Amino acid sequence: MGDKFRIKEVACKLSKQNFLELPVNLYKDEPNWIRPLDSEIEAVFDSQKNKMFQQGNCCRWILVDPNGVTIGRVAAFVDNKTRDLNSQPTGGMGFFECVDDLEAAHTLFNHCVYWLKEQGIEAMDGPINFGERHQWWGLLVDGFHKPLYGMSYSLPYYQNLFESYGFKTYFEQYTYKTIFSLDSLSEIISWKAKRIEKNPDYSIVHFDKKQMAKFVKDFVHVYNEAWVSTIPGVDLMTEEMAVETFNSLKSILHEKLLWFAYHKGEPIGFFIMTPDMNEVLDGLNGKLNWFGKLKFLNYKYFKKDKNAIGLIFGVVPAFQSKGIDAAMIYQFSKEGFNPKFPFRTLEMNWIGDFNPRMMHMMDHIGASIYKTHITYRKLFDENKPFERSPIVG
Secondary structure (H helix, E strand, O other): OOOOOEEEEOOOHHHHHHHHHHHHHHOOOOOOOOOOOHHHHHHHOOOOOOHHHHOEEEEEEEEEOOOOOEEEEEEEEEEOOOOOOOOOOEEEEEEEEEOOOHHHHHHHHHHHHHHHHHOOOOEEEEOOOOOOOOOOOOEEEEOOOOOOOOOOOOOOOHHHHHHHHOOEEEEEEEEEEEEOOHHHOOHHHHHHHHHHHHOOOEEEEEOOHHHHHHHHHHHHHHHHHHHHOOOOOOOOOOHHHHHHHHHHHOOOOOHHHEEEEEEOOEEEEEEEEEEOOHHHHOOOOOOOOHHHHHHHHHHHHOOOOEEEEEEEEEEOHHHOOOOHHHHHHHHHHHHHHOOOOOEEEEEEEEEEOOOHHHHHHHHHOOOEEEEEEEEEEEEOOOOOOOOOOOOOO
């Protein structure tokens, strides 16, 4: 490196501030970039707030030029529960931001590799999060629209910085967009939904805050059946974890954005959507101050034609080919005709190219790909064969 660049671990107040402020300068000419809350970024790296520290470790750095100006940042992670699920121990890197300079970017990547090798790691995925997949995961490469809450926005030249280093596409993840309307549904979706609707053994209902304990228990049951048993690396959900999640969302939840399916009274599916809180955070410069709180209240009670995020979809395996997903989609789509329903558009987030069944479903509900993110993988030994993420279902 010589004296051209210096790597500094983020360990003091000034380096933390430089880590948070770097994107402000990089994205100053990007009108669609929305600065995430500083507190939420910092929470990822706080061992008291991020439970991932109980099963792993992370470190982050900034890159400075000879004048002491911060020109790059990155973090590296090891999750001990998932590191050995691949043919080689695999860690991760993320929160990458950098000026358009190959040497600078590669210096950051090299430092991640060095740190991960010290942890016994032989490959790294990135850019990913030290936490749940639905946040800060993947590099935006197409569809540079306003980002959804908790999702990454990237500068177009980042793709070259990653691929020139030897990162290869592990999987692509798509964001689909549609409107709340029955008109966009295919005939087969409507047919399946109406067949379920006529069968008294099935019921499709929306969330009710007064029965939150019941819905939380049902959510946990379906989640563990539909996700933990079929997707490698997905941890078991407990009721305590679910209660914490629902409580954290309580102030923003809209009851008709959460739908549950039952067969003879037993939970068999859910479709969870949330308001897109980036519609509130846009323009707040990373701080939820008094103005931001007023903006949130106006958004919650008065704003119309809001955007919703499709957060998670699950049907237990025994019912996955019976049209349950179609029935839930049909019911929430009916809300598009309700003049009091404040949501107009829906972005279905995080549909991987390894999940052709869900991609096929998006075609049937009239949704089209709106954004594309890539999750890359870099093998430290390039003589080893590279394999893409396996197809599920």
